[in-house]
Amino acid sequence: MSTPSGEQRNIVIIGGGIIGSSKRGVAQGASGKAGGLVAKWAYPAELVNVTFPEHVRLAEKYDGANKWGWRYVNCGSWEGRGEVPRPRPRGRKQSLIAELGPDWETRKRIQKGLPGDLDWVKEELTDSYSAMAPEGQTAQIQPYLFTTTLLKFAKEKGVQVVGGRATSLNIDNSSKSITGVTYTDNETGATETLPATQVILAAGVWSPKLLPSLPISGTRAHSIILHFDPPRVFSPHVLFTEITMPIIPQLSSPSSPYTPPNNTVRVASPEIYARPTNEVYCCGPGDNPPVPETVDEVEVDHQATENVRQQVASISNELREGRVVRRQACFLPVVSKGGGPIVGSADHVAKGLIIATGHTCWGICNAPGTAKALAELIMEGEIKCADLSKLAPSKFI
Numbered sequence: 223m224s225t226p227s228g229e230q231r232n233i234v235i236i237g238g239g240i241i242g243s244s245k246r247g248v249a250q251g252a253s254g255k256a257g258g259l260v261a262k263w264a265y266p267a268e269l270v271n272v273t274f275p276e277h278v279r280l281a282e283k284y285d286g287a288n289k290w291g292w293r294y295v296n297c298g299s300w301e302g303r304g305e306v307p308r309p310r311p312r313g314r315k316q317s318l319i320a321e322l323g324p325d326w327e328t329r330k331r332i333q334k335g336l337p338g339d340l341d342w343v344k345e346e347l348t349d350s351y352s353a354m355a356p357e358g359q360t361a362q363i364q365p366y367l368f369t370t371t372l373l374k375f376a377k378e379k380g381v382q383v384v385g386g387r388a389t390s391l392n393i394d395n396s397s398k399s400i401t402g403v404t405y406t407d408n409e410t411g412a413t414e415t416l417p418a419t420q421v422i423l424a425a426g427v428w429s430p431k432l433l434p435s436l437p438i439s440g441t442r443a444h445s446i447i448l449h450f451d452p453p454r455v456f457s458p459h460v461l462f463t464e465i466t467m468p469i470i471p472q473l474s475s476p477s478s479p480y481t482p483p484n485n486t487v488r489v490a491s492p493e494i495y496a497r498p499t500n501e502v503y504c505c506g507p508g509d510n511p512p513v514p515e516t517v518d519e520v521e522v523d524h525q526a527t528e529n530v531r532q533q534v535a536s537i538s539n540e541l542r543e544g545r546v547v548r549r550q551a552c553f554l555p556v557v558s559k560g561g562g563p564i565v566g567s568a569d570h571v572a573k574g575l576i577i578a579t580g581h582t583c584w585g586i587c588n589a590p591g592t593a594k595a596l597a598e599l600i601m602e603g604e605i606k607c608a609d610l611s612k613l614a615p616s617k618f619i
């Protein structure tokens with residue numbers, strides 16, 4: 223492609239996550255396994271100010287509501303107690319409705335400080351709820367659908383997807399310029415080279431394998447996806463919870479449907495994301511095993527996913543009835559020096575090298591803003607949409 227001033231650009235992007243786009247299993251890393259919150263109150267502010275309107279624009283232009291589940295949500299912090307599941311007394315709710323009127327439950331929730339339509343966590347287990355932002359400041363997407371749909375659009379515009387694992391950045395030592403990328407082809411196993419005038423390194427936690435001076439480390443997090451038979455609609459809420467878990471040893475027998483979490487954590491903090499398509503996504507805390515060589519080797523600890531299931535089931539009859547259709551884990555890229563993400567030109571390392579990684583827990587939110595900034599950098603020579611100098615690679619490497 224050529225810039226408005228007629229210069230030829232041959233751009234290679236390393237990374238098939240939301241930040242980059244090439245192919246070694248698109249969205250198989252954090253970008254396919256994240257919650258999908260998009261918030262005006264995310265950070266860093268200078269990037270969020272660009273990214274939120276970009277999300278809105280993309281959703282409006284390309285029917286994001288139907289293609290990747292874009293919608294505004296309420297987001298709140300919920301504190302309360304978990305309970306051991308027990309059979310629901312049949313007919314009790316109907317008789318209460320008859321006695322107290324059809325909206326008695328809504329009134330009870332509102333009295334407790336809960337949103338009136340948050341009807342899928344138990345009001346009686348709630349100690350406190352506080353909204354994290356006013357309405358209209360938080361939205362959500364389904365990250366896997368967003369990433370794969372945008373890649374499809376990019377391919378329609380001429381982007382070529384290469385299935386392979388980049389093994390080195392090629393730099394001409396005399397001019398200190400990037401010349402291309404060497405990779406191993408997924409299908410043939412052959413070593414190939416792609417020539418490039420610009421290389422965008424967007425390989426998430428794997429970015430330092432190609433540029434060891436990058437201060438990026440990885441935090442692993444587990445998540446589950448629940449589906450419901452028959453399908454049901456969950457009101458649009460994302461909850462950051464703090465649940466004091468019940469520990470009742472006599473119920474841990476094999477005949478019991480409930481096994482107390484196999485750890486000593488009494489207070490658990492799963493995040494719960496109701497999605498529009500008969501789906502609820504829930505994720506647990508992070509841990510720090512070593513980052514494996516490739517995305518395919520990320521290990522899923524079954525017990526960690528089971529803990530998340532039991533935790534969310536302990537505060538909601540509705541979630542308890544969910545069928546776990548996916549148990550997964552992924553690494554989110556963290557800037558080990560603090561701050562970040564790292565976005566911009568790394569000309570001081572090699573002319574033509576661009577970095578886009580370290581988006582921590584806001585990569586889904588900040589991806590379109592990052593893309594806009596980098597498109598300006600490559601096509602117009604500088605980032606114009608915001609002052610992202612704080613995120614410049616020279617500040618980190």
Ligand SMILES: Cc1cc2nc3c(=O)[nH]c(=O)nc-3n(C[C@H](O)[C@H](O)[C@H](O)COP(=O)(O)OP(=O)(O)OC[C@H]3O[C@@H](n4cnc5c(N)ncnc54)[C@H](O)[C@@H]3O)c2cc1C
Binds near residue numbers: 253260429555
């Ligand atoms: C549990 C959890 C929940 C989250 N929830 C949210 C949320 O609600 N909102 C939000 O904004 N963010 C959220 N995040 C953060 C978000 O998922 C990440 O910041 C984002 O996905 C990072 O994207 P990435 O493209 O940098 O990395 P990744 O998605 O990990 O993608 C990197 C890609 O590079 C590829 N790759 C690696 N090495 C090579 C190589 N040598 N050659 C070629 N390709 C390579 C990998 O295979 C992978 O596909 C969450 C993260 C987790 C873990």
